Amino acid sequence: xxxxxxxFIVLGMTLAILxxxxxxxxxxxxxxxxxxxxVADIARSYAGAQSFAGxxxxxxxxxxxxxxxxxxxxxxxxxxxxxxRHWTFFPTTLDVRxxxxxxTRKRGLHEVRVYEWQAQAKARFDVKVPDxxxxxxxxxxxxxWLSYALADARGVRSTPQLxxxxxALAVEEGLGSRDGAGLHVRLEAPTAGQxxxxxxxxDLLLGGTESLALVPLGKSNxxxxxxxxxxxxxxxxxxxxxxxxxxxxxxxxxxxxATNAQRQYREGxxxxxxxxxxxxxxxxxxxxAVGVRLIEPVNVYTQADRATKYGLLFVxxxxxxxxxxxxxxQLPIHPIQYGxxxxxxxxxxxxxxxxxxxxxxxxxxxxxxxxxxxxLGFYLSAVxxxxxxxxxxxxxxxxxxxxxxxxxxSEDNAxxxxxxxxxLILAAIMVVTRKVDWYQLAGARPAARD
Numbered sequence: 339x340x341x342x343x344x345x346f347i348v349l350g351m352t353l354a355i356l357x358x359x360x361x362x363x364x365x366x367x368x369x370x371x372x373x374x375x376x377v378a379d380i381a382r383s384y385a386g387a388q389s390f391a392g393x394x395x396x397x398x399x400x401x402x403x404x405x406x407x408x409x410x411x412x413x414x415x416x417x418x419x420x421x422x423r424h425w426t427f428f429p430t431t432l433d434v435r436x437x438x439x440x441x442t443r444k445r446g447l448h449e450v451r452v453y454e455w456q457a458q459a460k461a462r463f464d465v466k467v468p469d470x471x472x473x474x475x476x477x478x479x480x481x482x483w484l485s486y487a488l489a490d491a492r493g494v495r496s497t498p499q500l501x502x503x504x505x506a507l508a509v510e511e512g513l514g515s516r517d518g519a520g521l522h523v524r525l526e527a528p529t530a531g532q533x534x535x536x537x538x539x540x541d542l543l544l545g546g547t548e549s550l551a552l553v554p555l556g557k558s559n560x561x562x563x564x565x566x567x568x569x570x571x572x573x574x575x576x577x578x579x580x581x582x583x584x585x586x587x588x589x590x591x592x593x594x595x596a597t598n599a600q601r602q603y604r605e606g607x608x609x610x611x612x613x614x615x616x617x618x619x620x621x622x623x624x625x626x627a628v629g630v631r632l633i634e635p636v637n638v639y640t641q642a643d644r645a646t647k648y649g650l651l652f653v654x655x656x657x658x659x660x661x662x663x664x665x666x667x668q669l670p671i672h673p674i675q676y677g678x679x680x681x682x683x684x685x686x687x688x689x690x691x692x693x694x695x696x697x698x699x700x701x702x703x704x705x706x707x708x709x710x711x712x713x714l715g716f717y718l719s720a721v722x723x724x725x726x727x728x729x730x731x732x733x734x735x736x737x738x739x740x741x742x743x744x745x746x747x748s749e750d751n752a753x754x755x756x757x758x759x760x761x762l763i764l765a766a767i768m769v770v771t772r773k774v775d776w777y778q779l780a781g782a783r784p785a786a787r788d
Contacts, residue, residue: 347673348657352650355680359649362687366646369691370639376445381547384443384452385493388546389609389627390434391553392486392520393461393538395427396513397528401477425468427534428600429461432556438565440632447695451548451632453565454495459486459540461556469531479530484538485513485522487553489609494521495543502538519609549573551610551629554592554599561590561628569635574628590628597626638694638702641746646687648742648756653680655763659734662771663722675721679714686710686739703746707739 381387400422408414436457442449471477484502488494491511498509500523513522521542528534551573552561561577566585575596579588594600602625610624657676664671686706693702711732719728741759748755 345661348661348676351673351676351680352654352657354677355653355684356650358681358684359646359653359687362649362684362691363643363646365688366639366643366691369695370643372446373448373639376448377450377547379445380443380450380452381490384547385545386490386547387549387551387611388455388493388544389489389551389553389611389624389629390457390459390486390544391555391603391609391625391627393429393459393484393540394487394555394603395463395465395482395484395534395536396424397427397467397482398422398424398480399477400480401471401475403475426604427463427465428594428603429556430464431460431462431558431560432554433460433560434458434552435560435562438550438563438567438630440565440567451567451634453546453550453567453632455542455544455546455550455563457540457542457544459538459542461536461538463534463536463538466533467528467530471530477530479527481527482525483513483522484525484536485520486540486542487520487609488544489519489551489611490546491519491521493545495545499541500538502536504537548633549611549629549631551627552590553603553610553625553627554590554594554597555603557594559590559592559594561588561592563588563630565630565632567632569633571631571633572629573631574626577628586630588630592628599626602626638691638699641699642687642691642694644746645690645742648745649684649687652683652738652742655738656680656683656735658767659731662767663727669722671721679717682710682714682717703739703743707736711735711739 400420402418403421404416405419406414406416434457436455438453438455440451440453443452444450467479484500498521500507500509500521502523502525507523509521509523511521513520521540525536550563554561564585564587568581568583568585570579570581570586570588572579572588575590575592577588577590579586608624610627610629656679660671660676660679663669686709689706689709690702693705696702697705714735715728715732717728718731719725722728722731741755745755745759
């Protein structure tokens with residue numbers, strides 16, 4: 339009965355440590371939100387995550403159509419009304435490229451990545467204006483416009499330069515998408531059945547925060563981006579890319595049959611954006627697109643949050659070690675001593691996230707682990723009544739911390755490494771206790787022994 343009671347006490351103390359661990363995870367999530375607020379503040383004063391779509395040729399027309407309407411007596415009548423509609427044409431070929439000059443801006447402790455993209459967008463249109471109206475419709479074709487859609491027009495850093503068939507045209511704001519964000523130029527009104535062959539060239543300096551998405555609206559699309567940022571995360575279709583000491587170069591070739599972008603644009607879907615400022619996902623919401631996110635090489639909050647998920651395992655393994663020493667060596671360890679050791683293990687994660695906001699994650703991890711291992715080694719030398727036992731337990735903890743760091747930096751192999759570590763720990767416990775007479779231990783009265 340004494341052994342069973344001790345087991346229940348140890349399990350209870352293990353579950354009790356969940357409370358500070360959950361509180362520390364809450365702190366980490368709060369810090370993530372603070373960083374998200376910093377990104378939002380900079381986006382408001384600079385420009386947000388950018389998307390670029392276009393050009394699209396829109397030809398408006400007005401015609402008389404016969405519609406059925408009901409009068410005040412609910413009697414249906416056919417009447418003739420003028421309706422304004424438009425045709426939307428997409429480029430035959432689209433080539434968008436340019437370098438991204440990156441920098442960082444600070445809000446408190448947080449650094450946010452911003453960029454200026456020197457865009458060059460070339461497109462060719464070869465389309466025919468429909469000539470299918472009957473004489474009764476009285477169709478009149480208006481002045482078409484060539485439009486470019488932007489996610490955040492505040493990012494336009496200088497006056498855009500646009501040439502159509504070699505002639506410079508004045509760029510106006512609006513008409514880029516359903517919500518009007520973007521740029522456009524008006525063209526001369528065509529005639530029914532006319533073939534329009536247009537070559538457009540846009541030079542644009544566009545600023546943004548952390549991500550850039552490009553929409554493949556052409557029949558044939560070619561995109562190319564380059565930057566001095568060393569840690570890109572590509573979104574949408576994977577490009578051909580090179581990453582070196584000078585930054586990255588990426589190149590996409592996308593055919594219209596490989597994307598739903600044209601249909602989605604006609605249906606009025608929003609421009610693509612990546613997840614929230616702190617999101618690690620590479621998914622895009624909105625029209626199909628490709629692009630890049632300028633990510634941190636190590637996201638300290640994500641890493642710290644992942645580390646806390648192993649916190650309960652750390653506490654459980656440490657308590658198991660205590661329990662084995664208490665039974666095998668007949669060393670009485672009070673539940674308060676279990677609790678203090680568990681709290682020290684929990685505070686490691688709080689130290690980790692607080693230090694990593696000021697120094698690199700690897701050094702923050704090393705400093706936090708050395709501090710906790712040193713404290714526990716000193717304390718356990720007294721609790722276990724032996725400096726050798728205290729140092730041995732500290733060495734075991736150092737091994738666990740080293741294993742945890744390996745799990746954090748090897749995200750793709752975390753499961754297999756974690757499973758292997760648990761197997762080795764279980765095997766070690768079974769080897770050490772293989773000759774233990776548990777019935778005898780259960781009836782023995784623990785007594786202190788040096």
